[in-house]
Amino acid sequence: MSESRVLIVDDEPDMVENLVRILRRAGYRCLRAGDAERALALLEADHPDLLITDLRLPGLDGMELLRRAREADPALPVIVITAYGSIESAVAAIKQGAFDFLPKNFSVDGLLVAVERALGQRRLQVENRNLREQLQQALGFENIVGRSPAMARVFELVRKAARSEANILIRGESGTGKELIARAVHANSPRAAQPFVPVDCASLPEQLLESELFGHEKGAFTGAVRAKPGLMEVAHGGTLFLDEIGELSPALQSKLLRALQERQIRRVGGTALIDVDVRVVSATNRNLREAVARGRFREELYYRVNVIEIALPPLRERAGDVALLAHAFLKRYGQGRLRGFDDDSLAALERYAWPGNVRELQNVIERACALADGETVRLRDLPDYVARGGAPVLRAPGPDGAPALEGAEDLPLREAKERWMSVLEASYLRTLLGRHRGNVSAAAKAAGIDRKTFHRLLTKHRIRAPRERPDEPGGARPEASEARVT
Numbered sequence: 001m002s003e004s005r006v007l008i009v010d011d012e013p014d015m016v017e018n019l020v021r022i023l024r025r026a027g028y029r030c031l032r033a034g035d036a037e038r039a040l041a042l043l044e045a046d047h048p049d050l051l052i053t054d055l056r057l058p059g060l061d062g063m064e065l066l067r068r069a070r071e072a073d074p075a076l077p078v079i080v081i082t083a084y085g086s087i088e089s090a091v092a093a094i095k096q097g098a099f100d101f102l103p104k105n106f107s108v109d110g111l112l113v114a115v116e117r118a119l120g121q122r123r124l125q126v127e128n129r130n131l132r133e134q135l136q137q138a139l140g141f142e143n144i145v146g147r148s149p150a151m152a153r154v155f156e157l158v159r160k161a162a163r164s165e166a167n168i169l170i171r172g173e174s175g176t177g178k179e180l181i182a183r184a185v186h187a188n189s190p191r192a193a194q195p196f197v198p199v200d201c202a203s204l205p206e207q208l209l210e211s212e213l214f215g216h217e218k219g220a221f222t223g224a225v226r227a228k229p230g231l232m233e234v235a236h237g238g239t240l241f242l243d244e245i246g247e248l249s250p251a252l253q254s255k256l257l258r259a260l261q262e263r264q265i266r267r268v269g270g271t272a273l274i275d276v277d278v279r280v281v282s283a284t285n286r287n288l289r290e291a292v293a294r295g296r297f298r299e300e301l302y303y304r305v306n307v308i309e310i311a312l313p314p315l316r317e318r319a320g321d322v323a324l325l326a327h328a329f330l331k332r333y334g335q336g337r338l339r340g341f342d343d344d345s346l347a348a349l350e351r352y353a354w355p356g357n358v359r360e361l362q363n364v365i366e367r368a369c370a371l372a373d374g375e376t377v378r379l380r381d382l383p384d385y386v387a388r389g390g391a392p393v394l395r396a397p398g399p400d401g402a403p404a405l406e407g408a409e410d411l412p413l414r415e416a417k418e419r420w421m422s423v424l425e426a427s428y429l430r431t432l433l434g435r436h437r438g439n440v441s442a443a444a445k446a447a448g449i450d451r452k453t454f455h456r457l458l459t460k461h462r463i464r465a466p467r468e469r470p471d472e473p474g475g476a477r478p479e480a481s482e483a484r485v486t
């Protein structure tokens with residue numbers, strides 16, 4: 001660590017010399033000032049680690065210096081030197097925030113002890129502040145980018161949910177930031193100082209996952225050469241993050257449910273019950289409610305882990321966030337060299353549908369940063385499928401009443417026509433479906449084509465038919481609400 005610097009303020013040169021000599025010998029660097037004004041200037045310019053000041057100074061007195069110094073740097077320890085016997089002023093100084101006081105006739109040891117204690121306190125405060133800032137930066141909201149109304153609602157819910165002890169289920173497509181949100185929940189919760197323990201329920205075979213979660217005793221199975229605590233134990237007092245909870249096997253669902261109900265676990269191969277106090281945050285990209293309806297996920301477990309549900313919208317539904325995120329990632333991966341996006345590339349990014357959500361955008365920008373030559377990202381730095389705009393987007397109707405097709409002006413006529421046709425076809429199908437309240441047979445009849453063909457077109461345009469008549473083949477089951485080719 002670099003040498004600590006001490007600012008010494010006194011109007012008596014002998015006193016200053018004396019202090020400087022002792023402190024230098026002990027390895028400190030010293031700055032000196034004969035009055036408060038000069039001291040304040042040095043505080044601002046040199047940021048010393050400790051201030052030692054006499055209380056009686058010409059002009060601004062030591063008390064006033066103390067007040068102003070602590071205002072400028074609340075973590076700065078101050079030691080005041082008091083005249084012999086003036087206990088009142090020492091007490092007043094401590095009340096004003098002085099760390100310690102020394103009599104004018106201090107001993108060398110007394111001085112050195114006071115200085116070391118003050119500097120130790122300073123180091124702790126600085127460390128704490130750094131840690132706090134790091135925590136906030138790494139885990140708080142600061143690095144979750146988003147200003148769309150959809151994300152503003154998420155942030156508010158996260159804040160409220162974090163304060164409570166309720167179990168939380170985060171639902172969202174792949175790459176929408178479920179893990180990031182889970183960490184933010186923990187970091188903003190009363191358990192923030194305790195561990196956050198992620199468990200990936202999808203990556204391990206059932207047996208291994210069981211011993212990961214609940215731990216095992218020595219000899220519980222071949223290879224269990226010593227006892228090992230499970231992740232639920234590790235998370236005691238903190239947050240257990242069950243990623244992809246929908247992938248849990250039925251047997252593990254039951255065991256987890258029991259553990260959460262009783263707040264106790266038994267290690268694999270063990271008999272003792274171990275208390276565990278965990279808050280559970282889970283994530284899934286599946287429709288768990290549907291899994292419950294189909295008997296694939298235990299209903300009691302569903303209700304236990306889903307006290308508060310946070311639904312993360314897909315990126316395509318976060319108006320304005322694509323540009324914001326793209327710039328944030330450019331800053332992260334552009335190494336200061338890249339300044340921004342040209343109009344074409346930004347338009348392409350905003351047009352694309354981002355099926356892989358934020359993670360896909362992040363990858364695309366990282367790649368673009370590697371490929372870009374100049375200061376800006378251009379269309380050719382984006383992957384073809386993004387640059388060419390993915391699915392065309394309908395804008396509000398133009399002045400002639402016809403829907404405008406974004407980006408079509410840039411295409412050769414033949415391709416532009418194809419896009420036009422495709423957009424019109426999709427819009428036609430949607431309108432008909434809406435008019436016939438989702439009844440595919442009726443809509444097909446109105447279109448003058450058979451049901452099968454209509455279905456095929458719906459699939460081609462990824463349109464979901466909201467409802468089908470139960471008398472249609474396969475129409476009675478809930479999953480038949482997805483448009484399918486039969």
Ligand SMILES: Nc1ncnc2c1ncn2[C@@H]1O[C@H](COP(=O)(O)OP(=O)(O)OP(=O)(O)O)[C@@H](O)[C@H]1O
Nearest residue numbers: 143144145146173174175176177178179180358359
């Ligand atoms: N709003 C956001 N702001 C900044 N970065 C984000 C945001 N959302 C996601 N990311 C980044 O995108 C990547 C994917 O996020 P995360 O792993 O949290 O998604 P996920 O929903 O858990 O995905 P999966 O379902 O594939 O596990 C991470 O690198 C994350 O840092």
Ligand SMILES: [Mg+2]
Nearest residue numbers: 178179243283
């Ligand atoms: Mg994840």
